[in-house]
């Protein structure tokens with residue numbers, strides 16, 4: 001049960017940033033980022049834990065801002081630091097109020113900062129944790145589509161989101177079969193992102209969510225600068241254009257989807 005009163009958040013007439021790293025923003029305080037987002041109708045921010053220390057901070061931030069929630073995870077880059085003892089610590093943290101998911105976890109074979117072996121082990125431990133705690137999973141996949149699909153399938157992961165979608169039609173089909181959500185970042189606004197816009201056109205709106213992945217991946221025309229949750233409407237506009245629907249429809253449906261997956265009202 002969450003302690004937050006979200007009764008003023010009914011109606012779905014606002015945006016949710018489903019993937020932000022408020023702890024990594026440098027040019028503003030988290031408070032400024034949250035307030036500016038609110039002015040752009042981005043009223044819920046899911047602050048993603050990418051390593052244990054960040055996860056601790058995410059829990060603290062969720063406690064200080066009513067509309068910020070947290071996830072608990074160790075990114076594939078840091079997989080080598082995830083020990084069984086650290087998983088125990090995660091299990092405890094996951095029970096804090098306002099923790100709504102496990103992740104981000106997954107595989108990143110582009111940078112390989114941890115070995116593929118270490119990444120797969122950390123991924124599986126976090127899948128087990130999510131299953132045990134009945135929480136959805138936030139999945140990072142970079143250049144690892146085959147192994148991501150293999151592990152999600154064999155582990156029967158049915159509740160989660162593939163974040164920063166960058167894959168192909170086969171991955172869309174896979175997510176639909178498994179019942180997984182897909183979230184879209186600011187890279188959909190980039191001038192050279194025609195292929196991604198074509199893919200988004202094929203993803204049913206009822207499994208889509210929006211995310212900034214801030215401070216990374218600022219949308220056009222802020223590409224290359226620090227990114228903030230307040231830019232979500234720019235991503236919504238690009239999704240609306242790609243799918244030929246209104247921005248309002250994208251807003252309401254992606255917000256509803258995020259509520260269904262993360263259960264902010266639980």
Ligand SMILES: [Zn+2]
Pocket residue numbers: 019021048050104213
């Ligand atoms: Zn992230």
